[in-house]
Every structure is written in structure tokens, then in C-alpha cells.
Amino acid sequence: MVSERSLDVLRAIVADYVSSREPVGSKSIVDRHQFGVSAATIRNDMAQLEEEQLIVAPHTSSGRVPTDKGYRLFVDQLRDKRPLSQAQRRAIEMFLEPSADLDDLLARTVRLLSQITNQVALVQYPSFARASVRHIELVSVGPTTLLVVVIIDNGRVDQRLVESRHPLDDDEISRIKTRLNDEVSTRTVTAAAAALAECEAVEPADTTNDVLASVREVVLEVLSHYREDRLVMAGAANLARTEEDFSGSIFPVLEALEQQVVLLRLFGEMQVDQLDVSASIGRENAPFGLDETSIVTSGYRSSAGEIARLGVLGPTRMDYAGNITAVRAVARYLTRLLGVE
Amino acid sequence: MVSERSLDVLRAIVADYVSSREPVGSKSIVDRHQFGVSAATIRNDMAQLEEEQLIVAPHTSSGRVPTDKGYRLFVDQLRDKRPLSQAQRRAIEMFLEPSADLDDLLARTVRLLSQITNQVALVQYPSFARASVRHIELVSVGPTTLLVVVIIDNGRVDQRLVESRHPLDDDEISRIKTRLNDEVSTRTVTAAAAALAECEAVEPADTTNDVLASVREVVLEVLSHYREDRLVMAGAANLARTEEDFSGSIFPVLEALEQQVVLLRLFGEMQVDQLDVSASIGRENAPFGLDETSIVTSGYRSSAGEIARLGVLGPTRMDYAGNITAVRAVARYLTRLLGVE
DNA sequence: TCCTGGCACTCCGAGCTTCTGAGTGCCAAT
């Protein structure tokens, strides 16, 4: 049962608190914003908001501060307000040039995102789960050394060396190659890995097929590697800058950032397969040990059509409007770059 | 003109200050250490040390704190004192198993080092400058698509895809391959890159040799990539734990850590090609914007015989004895692992 | 010549009090 104006007051409180870092009082609101009413009226509205637990007073007779719930309502009502600043738009277009190298492109993206938001930025690698194996190539690079090349249909290529116990002739190599391609090519990464695992179970390695077994093993290893999600990070230093916003130390946050597993689970929780921006605020992240931080993420679509996520992480008291805009813009731009390829 | 006992006093001051984080007075020294003399005598020694600017009193009538110069003398006199703790030794042997994958091995090394020292750990990738190109392989993976595989004699393998404007037959591929291998194989990475650059200058690309030119280009790109020094890092969270040791904020330190360039220059300054441990203390790092941090590094030798460095970074007030021991041990162990290969 | 106990001196920092001002809740009047 909050009036329309009360919501405006909430917006004002969030805005002022984010920029000033100090509890906001009724007086300063009437000063800084053009409500056509007196401070006493604002106070009544604030009482309403407090009733609904959207704001809270740190101490009796002190200004108010938004609660996690308040931030949440604020964010939910936000949606597509603020336009990207001129400088930000220019930065994105300057720094994000197309690049053939995915590693390189994502590294640049994450740096850019952390710079325009002044937060810690995270970019998840596209998952290869839906991509499929195009081809396996075997190349002899020495009498007993075989180069195994795995080619994925989204352009990714990896290779490993395999040592054989006996010299290899071209016939044998070609035989193994045909066999292997029968087993995995055109299948999805997931299916191919499953097929290989099964083969290994059915025909245990013995002296006659040791090379085949070794090759299978390294291919399986490479495929498994794809299924691991990975992410890149930049701007951890920004945490130190916003240190006062964390009650204790930034230690647990930095620690979580090093544990990529935690971050990946966090990303996983935020509607995978949803392209649009979503935010996770304050204690909503408590299960991950990040109860004073908020995360704003957006999905982006990679060349193979998979959806991965990117976003920023910072103190609960962050500039949601600005960060949401920036994250959305970068995600769209990145999708565009990857789609053109 | 410092007496022998004065040096012992310096050692005691460093030890106590490192463990207690508080200025140490003459009384607490006689209490905690078995000097056979009275506090007054210690005071005289401390006056000597202060004369030599090895220690300093933060305020009149307060205990003393080592200066950068004091730490330096302490470290220089240290050399091979403390043995590795049982737990540390076990940790090293547990976590550092041989691994075929250099990335993986170095990632594990850096995590291990940060865990046993509780500092930020850094491991530099071995430079490929002295390694040489073993072989270039070309594989047709489609009518107009060529896979270029670069094999380095230290076991590293990389690949790129090249698109041709016209269909390729086996003859042409084989011709290009022979030509290319003549140009680069058995040469060092540096020499090979130089040779390719020259070829490009001599015969500019035209319609007849566009594939050769493209292949040269990607090989050159791969080789150039090797020459970039890189490093991996772990344990940044430990900075937050030792935050009180930094007068201002840890922001500049975290920032420097993200700028790998800075760290690489820092590593570069510390006698490259020297295998043994060396330390850079406090203001000695001022040119890098790290005047409150110390760095302890050691060289390690990679399989191809190049020397790279690894080490830890932390507040000037750090446990030099322990960190030096740990860094040395990890470097030796890593060298051993890489040498066995 | 080096060491020691004694003594006067310094001053940080913990603990206490005071005081001010920003901010509140409530109420009667509009």
C-alpha cells in the first residue's frame, strides 16, 4: 500500500544515497528534488516506506537508507530509463573491434566493461555444449609422435600430442582416424564425449589398440575441457575503491572472485537462456557468501547461438541505473560482433 | 659501525614487529629473547641502529620499527636459515604433480605458492625466445580451409585456421608446406619470426601466392604471441587480509596487479638469468607505484632451459624468512618437474 | 670500556564527558 509519490521518494532516496553514501533525510530530499510538498509530507511517505521495509533508519533519528528490498523494487521499476552517455557509447565503439580471436575479444570486453562501470566485470565464455565436432585430424609429426587436432564447428580448434609405443605407418593412422571420426564427428560435444566414454568401457586398452585408446583419451580430455565453463574478470581493483561500502573487509569478496566456481554458480542461477538484463541484490547472494554485493548480468549470444552471460559485480550500494544500461549495451554490442562473424 | 649484538637486536626487532605488527620496545626484546643483557643496554644498541637509519621510532618515546634499509640488511644477512615446515613440504609434494599441460602446471604452482605463503603469488611463463620451431604442419580440413599447426621443440603446439580464396589441391599444400619449413624450421622463435617478416617484405602478396602469404602471416602471429611475456597470479585476496599494513588503500596495489606490464617490468628488473632468490623491498619498488610492498622472487628453469621467475608480493612488513624459503622451494621443485619431462 | 639501575620526561591512545545539529514522530490547524 505505497502511494505513487512514495515510490518517487524511494527513487530519490536511492539516488541520493548512492551518490552521497550518507543516510538521506526528509529535508535534503525536498532541497534536492522538486517535490511540490513539505518535508513533513515526505516524512509521512518515508514512514510508509519504512512500514513496507523498503527503507530503514540506521539509528533512531537519522536519515534513511534503502534496504535490499528497496533496491529490488527500485531496480524492478527501473527498466530502460537512462540512455548511455556519449562517452560510454564512444568507448564501446572504440574498444570493441571485431577480432578473430575469441580470447582476445572477451579480454577486451571485460576490460571495457569494468572501465565504463568502475566495477568488477565478469564475462563468461560461451558454452560449447551445443556446438558439435566437425572433424578430428591426425598428423604424424615424428616416427612415434602423433598430433591430434580437434575441430569444432564454431571455429574452435585444439590439439594435443600423443606418443605411441611403436612406430606408426600411414595406413594405421588413417585407419584410426576414420574410426574416430565415425565415433564423434557431426555429433554435439556432449554426445561425442559420451560416445567416447562408452567405447573406452567396451574395449579396454590392450597392446594392439594402445594408440587408438590414447587418442580417444586425449580427445575426450579436450572435449571435457570445453564443457567446463570458464570466465574472465577485470577491475578487481575497483573493489578497493568502494571499500567503505563493505561493512567488514573486502576479503571474502576477493576470495569469491578467485573461486571461479562460485561465480559460475552465481551466473547459473541468474536465468540462463534469458538474454535480458537481470540483477541479484545484496542478501539474495547470501548463499554464495556475497551478502553485501550486487550483480547485474545480461545474456549475450555467441556465434554458435549459445547464450552466455556477462555482467558487473559491486557493493549493494551501486549505481544500478548506470550499470544496467552499460551491461545491456555491452552485451548487445558483443552479440552483434559475434553474429557478424 | 654497528656491533654484532646490534645486528641481533635488529633481527629481533624485525621478527617481533612482523609477528606483532606493533612497534617493539627494549623491554619486550629482553623479555622475548635471551640476550644476556639489560634493557638499558638494548636501548644503547637501538640508538646505534637508529643512527644508521635501520630502525625508526614512529613517535617520540614509542617502540621502534624497521626501516626499508633495516629490512634490506636483515634479508641480506638471512640466507638459508629457516628450513621448510613439515606441512609446507607435504603441501608442495601433494599438489605439484607432474603434468603434461604447462598451463595447468603453472596454474597449480601459483595457487600452491599463494597458499603456503599467504601472499599474492606470481608465476611468469617461460619465455620462448630461445626455443626453436620444430615443424610446421598444414592440414586440409575443407576445400578452402587450411589448418596451420606450429610445433615448438619444447612441446608447445598451436594452430590457426586459414581460409583460401580458391580451392586447394594436395600438391599446392605440400609445396607451401615445404617452402615454409625451409624458412622457419629448426630456427629459434626469434629467428624464425625475423625470417618470415623479411619474406613478407621481399615478396608482397599478390594473387598467385595469397595462400602462402596468409599462412606466413598467421605463423608470424603465433610466433609473436610466444614472445609476449605472460604471467599468472593467485591469492589477491590475501592483500585484503593484510590491509592494515598499507597506509592508504590497497587500491594502487590491486591496480598494479591488473597491469601485467608493470609486474613484468618488475620481474625484469630482478636479475633475470639469476636462479637464486632475490628480494625487492619497499621503496625500492617505488618506480612501479608499489612503495609499500615487497617482492620475493626466484628464477626457475623450464624444460627448454630458459629461466623464468616466480615469487610472492606482499606488504613490506612480511615474513621474509618464511617467504624466501617457500619461494626457493617451489622454484626448485618446479624446475625439477619441468626438467624430468 | 662496557654494562646497569635509576630517574625524569614524553606522549599515544583509551576512556570519559559534553555539546551540537540533523533528523524524527506526532499533533493540531488548514
Added chain:
DNA sequence: ATTGGCACTCAGAAGCTCGGAGTGCCAGGA
């Protein structure tokens, strides 16, 4: 519904005292 007025609250800055850890120095003893 909105407003001005009023009594009330309390965090935090400023000022104060005071104890204790630590110092420098000196004169006497080994």
C-alpha cells in the same frame, strides 16, 4: 491530505584526563 511547530533522540566531533609503555641520559660498578 498537507503543513508548521515542537519536543525528543542520539551519533559523532571535540575536548579532557590519565596511565603506562617507552625513551634518553647519567652516575656508579665490573
